[in-house]
Amino acid sequence: MNPVVSVLFVGGVLGIGAYVVAVLDRAFGPVSRGPRDWFVWPIRRAAFLAVQRRTETERPDAEAWILAPALLAALAAAGLTAVPVTPSLAVADVSAGVVLFGAAMIIVMVAVFLQGWSPNSLFPLIGAYRFAAMALSFGIPFSLVVLTTAIPAESLSVGAIVASQEGLWNVVRQPLGLPVYLVTGAAVAFWGPFRIPEGTDLAGGAVLEASGSARAVWRIARAGVLVTLSVMGAAIFLGGHLGPVLPGWAWTALKTLVLLAVFVWSGHAFARMRVERFVWFGWVVLLPVALVDVFASGILAL
Amino acid sequence: MIELILVFSAAIFGIGVYGALSQQSFVMIMMGLELMINATVLAIVVFWWGTTGGDPRGQLLVVVVLAVMAIEAAMGFALVTAVYRARKADITEKLKRLRN
Amino acid sequence: MSVLGVTAIVVFGVASVVTGWLVFRTDSMVRAAYWLMASFVGVGAMLVTLDSQFLGLILILMMAGEMTIMAIFMVMYMMNPAGLNPMVMVHQHRTAIAAGVGSFLLLATVALVADFPADPAPAGADPTAELGFELLGRSMLVFESAGVALLAVMIGAVAVAGKWGRFGDADAGSVEPPLDPEEAAS
Numbered sequence: 001m002n003p004v005v006s007v008l009f010v011g012g013v014l015g016i017g018a019y020v021v022a023v024l025d026r027a028f029g030p031v032s033r034g035p036r037d038w039f040v041w042p043i044r045r046a047a048f049l050a051v052q053r054r055t056e057t058e059r060p061d062a063e064a065w066i067l068a069p070a071l072l073a074a075l076a077a078a079g080l081t082a083v084p085v086t087p088s089l090a091v092a093d094v095s096a097g098v099v100l101f102g103a104a105m106i107i108v109m110v111a112v113f114l115q116g117w118s119p120n121s122l123f124p125l126i127g128a129y130r131f132a133a134m135a136l137s138f139g140i141p142f143s144l145v146v147l148t149t150a151i152p153a154e155s156l157s158v159g160a161i162v163a164s165q166e167g168l169w170n171v172v173r174q175p176l177g178l179p180v181y182l183v184t185g186a187a188v189a190f191w192g193p194f195r196i197p198e199g200t201d202l203a204g205g206a207v208l209e210a211s212g213s214a215r216a217v218w219r220i221a222r223a224g225v226l227v228t229l230s231v232m233g234a235a236i237f238l239g240g241h242l243g244p245v246l247p248g249w250a251w252t253a254l255k256t257l258v259l260l261a262v263f264v265w266s267g268h269a270f271a272r273m274r275v276e277r278f279v280w281f282g283w284v285v286l287l288p289v290a291l292v293d294v295f296a297s298g299i300l301a302l
Numbered sequence: 303m304i305e306l307i308l309v310f311s312a313a314i315f316g317i318g319v320y321g322a323l324s325q326q327s328f329v330m331i332m333m334g335l336e337l338m339i340n341a342t343v344l345a346i347v348v349f350w351w352g353t354t355g356g357d358p359r360g361q362l363l364v365v366v367v368l369a370v371m372a373i374e375a376a377m378g379f380a381l382v383t384a385v386y387r388a389r390k391a392d393i394t395e396k397l398k399r400l401r402n
Numbered sequence: 403m404s405v406l407g408v409t410a411i412v413v414f415g416v417a418s419v420v421t422g423w424l425v426f427r428t429d430s431m432v433r434a435a436y437w438l439m440a441s442f443v444g445v446g447a448m449l450v451t452l453d454s455q456f457l458g459l460i461l462i463l464m465m466a467g468e469m470t471i472m473a474i475f476m477v478m479y480m481m482n483p484a485g486l487n488p489m490v491m492v493h494q495h496r497t498a499i500a501a502g503v504g505s506f507l508l509l510a511t512v513a514l515v516a517d518f519p520a521d522p523a524p525a526g527a528d529p530t531a532e533l534g535f536e537l538l539g540r541s542m543l544v545f546e547s548a549g550v551a552l553l554a555v556m557i558g559a560v561a562v563a564g565k566w567g568r569f570g571d572a573d574a575g576s577v578e579p580p581l582d583p584e585e586a587a588s
Contacts, residue, residue: 061430095530096456103463109470110436117432132470139467156456156530303403303411307448308513310415314441316506317422324498325426326491329476333438336468337422343461344445349518351452356523358536362544364457365537368464369548373555375468379475380559386479387565 006091010077017227018220020257024264049216055209061118068115069210069217075111076224079104083235084159086248097158098150101232102143105188108225109135112190112197115218116206127205130275131197134187137282141290142184145177148290149236151297158232162240169239173300176293178237180286182262185229187278189222192267196275230259304352308345315341328385332378339371410451418444431476439469453523456530 022042026032082097084090094100109132116128150156152173153164161170171178187194198205210218234240234255241248273281314337321334343364350360403411422441425434442465449458492498523529537545 061433064433064436094455095528096459099456099459099463103459103466106463107466110439110466113432113470113473114436129474132474135470136467143463303408304518305513307411307415307452309510310419310448312506312509312513313419314422314445315509316502316504317419317426318502319505320498320502321426323501324492324495326493327476329431329472329479330426330434330491333425333434333472336438337425337441340418340422340442340445343457344448347449347452347454347457351454351523353519353521354523355521356527356529356532358529358532359541361454361457361529361533362536362541364454365533366544366548368457368460369552372464372468373551375471376555376559377562379471380563382475382479383563 006081010080010091013080013231014073014076014224014227015220017230017256017260018223021223021226021260021264024261025267028265028268030268046216049212049219052212052215054214055211057119057121057209060120060209061114064114065118065210066214068111068118069214069221071114072108072111072218072221073224075104075107076221076228079225079228080231082158083231084162084240085231085252086241087159089249090159093157093159096156098146098156098161098236101158101228102146105142105225105229106135106139108188109139111221112206115210116197119209121209123202123204123208124206127197127199127202127208130199130202131190131206133275134190134194134196134278134282137279138184138187138286141180141282141286142188144287144290144294145174145180145184146232146236148174148177148294148297151294151301154301158235158240161236162242165239165242169237169242171237174237174293174297176289176296178233180290180293181233181237182259182266184286185233186263186266187282189225189229189263191222191226191263193270193273194278195267195272196278199272226260226263227256230256230263233259304348307348311341311345311348314338314344328378328382332375335374335378336371339367339374343367407451411448414444414447414451418442418448432473435469435473435476438472439465442469453529456533 019042022045023038026038026041027035032038079101081091082094082100084093112131112135113128116124116126116131147156149161149170152170153161155161155164165173186192190197196205198207202208207215207218231252234252238255238259239251240255241252243251246254318334318337318339318341321337322331323334325331325334346360346364346367350357350364354360418441421437421444424437425441428434428437443462446458446462446465449455449461
């Protein structure tokens with residue numbers, strides 16, 4: 001794909017996706033005043049943050065503080081490039097596409113850690129540590145379920161993984177894959193029940209000191225990570241652009257929207273988990289389940 | 303092209319040697335070691351790319367080096383933890399006496 | 403190699419050398435860890451440019467996790483956890499500089515003087531797939547040995563770092579660091 005078109009495409013998908021996330025969040029949220037309010041609220045909120053005054057802290061790590069939201073947005077964009085939206089349209093369907101996606105999602109940990117660490121303030125730092133503890137617990141199950149989808153395709157390229165689901169989607173072929181992906185995916189985007197680094201018990205945690213445009217970019221980037229996770233989840237578990245009647249891009253959009261709705265809904269349906277419980281959950285429950293998923297798919301492939 | 307990349311690799315390796323020898327803090331010493339392994343990976347891949355005709359065993363060697371890197375990190379952190387538990391030491395100078 | 407490829411190699415090469423250098427020039431432990439990660443990302447990008455997509459991406463993936471662990475360890479055990487105060491913690495500085503510069507000159511001379519055979523990897527091949535067949539085919543023993551070594555290290559690391567020891571708890575009889583700097587120096 002042409003470089004300029006690629007940049008516009010990725011930016012457009014992330015921008016529209018972030019808006020959809022905000023609309024859904026308002027719609028599922030406790031304060032919901034009808035459809036008009038759903039669509040207006042994100043814009044009003046963004047306008048408020050755009051003119052809000054920036055907080056200053058004592059001796060922050062200024063460069064890292066500015067770069068952390070940009071890094072998060074860049075990671076969302078990098079993960080998105082590997083996914084083919086239609087059979088022929090992908091920014092870069094590289095031969096190790098799911099590894100690219102996995103690497104981008106693991107570096108989210110670095111962005112959150114920098115965001116929490118750089119203001120030189122107590123609660124954000126605690127939030128950063130919480131996310132580091134969390135990320136080390138969900139990182140392995142997340143990578144395992146994503147890479148397992150490559151077993152039936154016999155290729156690490158996302159295009160080949162989508163093509164391998166022609167007869168049977170991976171959500172049926174690997175029944176353990178999608179649930180683990182949804183749980184760990186929500187944790188990657190520290191969304192919903194896993195809003196641990198930004199918990200209200202820390203008065204906002206990692207983003208406590210971020211305000212104004214920095215906070216707005218951080219929020220948009222986090223929604224962008226959620227969009228990337230949904231697009232990739234739709235591609236590797238729900239057959240991506242495959243489907244009858246409708247054109248490929250419409251199927252991708254539809255499946256992405258379903259996953260996005262599940263992610264956003266989970267934020268309002270479940271209570272936030274405590275971090276030590278999540279660490280236990282990650283190592284004792286998610287990791288064995290992910291390993292069973294790998295072995296079952298391996299046996300099936302033989 | 304190979305020569306240029308090897309010079310980059312040599313520069314990273316030199317920085318790693320400097321770091322591993324000069325730093326007092328255990329974790330910073332490990333960073334020096336990591337940089338040296340990093341340079342090694344780069345050199346192996348450029349030799350694979352330029353001189354072996356695409357023999358996959360060149361890439362295999364990188365996988366082994368990555369395993370070595372993981373082993374180095376795991377054992378390093380384990381030793382740092384053990385030393386800190388016993389001595390509350392975080393820099394090499396605190397370990398001059400090996401007994402007690 | 404195309405002009406774009408050469409440009410990418412030069413940019414990423416310079417970036418990974420400079421960030422590698424900044425690891426030891428910064429005052430902050432967290433910055434040091436993430437400069438090191440930036441250096442690895444630069445090398446990973448060079449690997450991708452050299453047709454080794456899988457290895458480059460795996461290198462970046464590994465390093466992101468490892469550097470966060472490293473930052474946590476530094477803040478756990480090292481002095482000056484979250485600050486940006488000036489920090490110089492070096493010993494045998496001149497020897498170290500000489501060794502670093504010496505090893506760079508030696509290796510760079512070898513790189514420039516030696517005559518390497520030119521037998522580039524074929525352009526159309528898929529190195530990722532070839533590596534996969536190599537790992538689980540002819541060289542399975544090597545691959546499995548690496549796996550067994552990692553397992554042994556996991557067990558060994560837990561044994562070394564665990565609180566229990568052969569002679570009772572590992573921290574039994576341990577010494578708290580002295581609060582007085584003069585006493586610490588002696």
